[in-house]
Amino acid sequence: MPPVAVLGLVFLYPLALVVQQSLTPDSGGTFSAYAKVFGSAAFRDALGTTVWLAVGATAGCLLLGFVLALVIAFVPFPGARAVSKFIDVFLSFPSFLITLALLFIYGNVGMANGLWTGATGAGAAEGPFHFLTTPWGVLLAEITYFTPFVVRPLLAAFSQIDTAQLEVASSLGARPLRIVRRVIVPEALPALASGGSLVLVMCLNEFGIVLFTGAKGVTTLPMLVYGKAILESDYPAACVVAVVNIAISVGLFGLYRVVSKRAGA
Template sequence: MTGLVFEAAAPARAGRRPQRVRRARLWWLLPPVVVLLGFFGYPLVLVAVQSFTSKSGALTLSVWGDVLGSAEFRDAAWQTVLLALGSTAGCLLLGTFLALAVAFVPFPGARALARLVDTLPAFPSFLIALAFTFLYGSAGVFGAGGFLYSPWGVLLAEVTFYTPFVMRPALAAFGQVPAAQLEVAASLGARPGRVLRQVVLPEALPSLASGACLVLLLTMNEFGIVLFLGAKGVTTLPMLVYGKAIVTFDFPAASVVAMVDVVLSLVLYAGYRRAAGAMGSGGGGGGAAVDKA
């Protein structure tokens, strides 16, 4: 009889145990959620509220209309997009080329170059701008002068700094290309260019897409390089936020620009996560056979 009682109570205890586990997990989850809401969510809410507040303190939509309809905002958004796209394209081309050279073209110093690429992202971006000032500034080694303080100078600095963010995942992807596929393609008479197009690059496509999305996200929000170079006529969205908030003390307008930048960043981050997910699931298409040349 006692055994029957214990057997009947066992399922009830087993049902209560998962509930206690779930409650314990919720308690452990509570501190990081509170910290996240306090240090990130609350300031973001304040910025969002400020974007709907006029200088007199009244809630209004006129601030959004004034900012979004201004030529200053349109020019800053246009320059931000152009610089981000140009930097991403440059990083993609240069990073892919360097990764191919390191992975498939043996030369002295290849490992040293790969290690250097690993260390570059550890430095702050304004160091690149400082180095460019010493090289291409008005009193620099090469004395390029006006070039450095133009959009092209900002573009070159961003490509130099952010290329490792494409090169590193590309190197990892090229290292995973099966040697058997390359040997089969070569035995079928395929030329190196064709092997590159049909075997190597399809395998690395998710990694390249992930790196490109990350560079696009970072360059859209780049502030240090643009500020340090002081390029004439180059005003990006982060620079516009800085100017509105720090220079003119127009906090409602600065909040509107900041919210637009946050939305763009979230959209780009979603694209980056999508590309990273494709890379993790092995979305490359390099398994296609190479026809005999």
């Protein structure tokens, strides 16, 4: 009972207040806030932007994470163990720190533009790298930050693979790509599913990366909650967007649990 009481006090009660404010706002009218928010173009744009950024970042993290984990686990090179340990440390970094590092490199006055203008003699504003304030910059930052969340479970899965299987497949004449496709990928599917699901849910709720990139034309659901609550003081609308964001996240988590059980993962 004590853990349940603490959970109810610090999480369930505030969540209930958010849902209540979205359903019956102080201004009156049941579901009036939902009708107002669902009818706005800003909400529809934010929902579409959130979904495509989350799906795109998840796909990029799965592809990049699989390649990195494959290299670290099966390609011998000096420092492989150190790289694996660095990934564990990378998981503890806050998202805005990674975004800040990208700004120092690819920002309008970052290192890349500085090197370009220094080499060509062009003006400071004529550097070619201005994509961080676009959706593609947000996508790059999210892939950079969330890829280790895919690499870590993949490395754990690869450590369970019997190397004798790889040796037998190689001795039978299988090429490296076929070994990866027929031996390694089937063993990695549960780890890919878990890592990809985690990244998808985290990208749906990511706030710091979008805020620190300064992408003014990129509004996601968490950014819309921030704008409605802090900038416009429209708390019922902010609660509605928050409830929608929560429903999407919980729905995806439930779908993952159902699919994983049916797949025997």
